[in-house]
Amino acid sequence: MLAAYAARTDPDDPLAGLEVGERPEPVAREGWTTVRLRAASLNHHDLWSLRGVGLPADRLPMVLGCDGAGTTEDGREVVVHAVVADPAWSGDETLDPRRTLLSERYDGTLAEAVAVPTRNLVDKPAELSFEEAACLPTAWLTAYRMLFTQARAVPGQTVLVQGAGGGVASALVALGAAAGLRVWVTSRDGARGERAVGLGAERWFPSGARLPERVDAVMESVGEATWSHSLKALRPGGAVVVCGATSGGAPPADLGRVFFLQLRVLGSTMGTRAELERLLRLLAASGARPQVDTVLPLAEARAGLARLERGEQFGKVVLVP
Structure with missing residues (x-):
């Protein structure tokens, strides 16, 4: 073969x-x-x-x-x-x-x-x-687990996706929009930011930009380059979910912010067969692709x-x- x-x-x-x-x-x-x-x-x-x-x-x-x-x-x-x-x-x-x-x-x-x-x-x-x-089985399943199993995001919440364009980022935008979340994205490339809006993101911002308000959860795959921004973007009690660190895995921890604001830092890897089944049902019912x-x-x-x-x-x- x-x-x-x-x-x-x-x-x-x-x-x-x-x-x-x-x-x-x-x-x-x-x-x-x-x-x-x-x-x-x-x-x-x-x-x-x-x-x-x-x-x-x-x-x-x-x-x-x-x-x-x-x-x-x-x-x-x-x-x-x-x-x-x-x-x-x-x-x-x-x-x-x-x-x-x-x-x-x-x-x-x-x-x-x-x-x-x-x-x-x-x-x-x-x-x-x-x-x-x-x-679906890698990027989209990873995104599904990040949003709904780890962050426990629910309709009406605001989620920030660090970096637009990759498979996981695109999945996070589309799944978040399909589930009734308000999704914001960051990007160093304006064209990619606009394309993310076309997939369902409400707004895009330049990487590191000050946001109009703090968010409920941040989806993080960039790592060192965006970590400080991710923590500063969270409301008290918010969650940052990490599935990768393409820019490096040793950023300043900023533990004072983490414990004072009671932030949740959660790792996430792939997903289960049951989550894949739920992902497929969501796409079939919602029309997201x-x-x-x-x-x-x-x-x-x-x-x-x-x-x-x-x-x-x-x-x-x-x-x-």
Whole structure:
């Protein structure tokens, strides 16, 4: 089968280790199911894998990709949940210390087919295309958990999203708007800020700008560059939810502000299968849809990953076999 895989890793030039070519068809072990993929989407996780982060040399070659949607042998249309928990684990999969993501220990979704634990399959709503559904299991599920599980945001509250344009940021805007939240975003790029407004944000502000009022929650993935602004933006008792730190992970803690205003600082990683089911139901009912930046053939995976590496995308880059 055709697949995009890491043949080698290079911390400085991740695309140097990428190969697009033939790989063996997956063989489903007991309790697993093979899915013929109709669409898959790219994530920065794929680039980190190509740099060797979380993917040691003894696991190569490894088919990349966490996100996918397709059909099982009996014709069931499914979305693949990318978090693979230990078979003995029960409860929230994201808390399993033995958990892994597809493309870390097991081949991923940038292929014509993938084998996954049967419990990782969720029915695809008829209202969503395969391309839309393939955008959801990482970025959109991460956004869903940040907003509704960790921040416990409710209609009428104001949420600030630090940075506009990426897959998680776009999902936060669209999901927040669909759920009746007032969503503000920051951006260093006015065009991206305006596009975020087009997705449902009420307003956008230049990065670091003074806001007209304090917010109930901040969605933080930038880290060091925006951390001080995130804490200062919160009302007393507010929450900052952190899913990443692309600008660095060692900002000043400002613990005085944290304890005096009783701020909540919450980490968030991916999401559970149950949360993915709720996310799919929300999209089917609300009409909210992922922002698809580009759709490319699987054979052009290198071009899609290069676009992601350069930061040119707004929304998700999707590959179709």
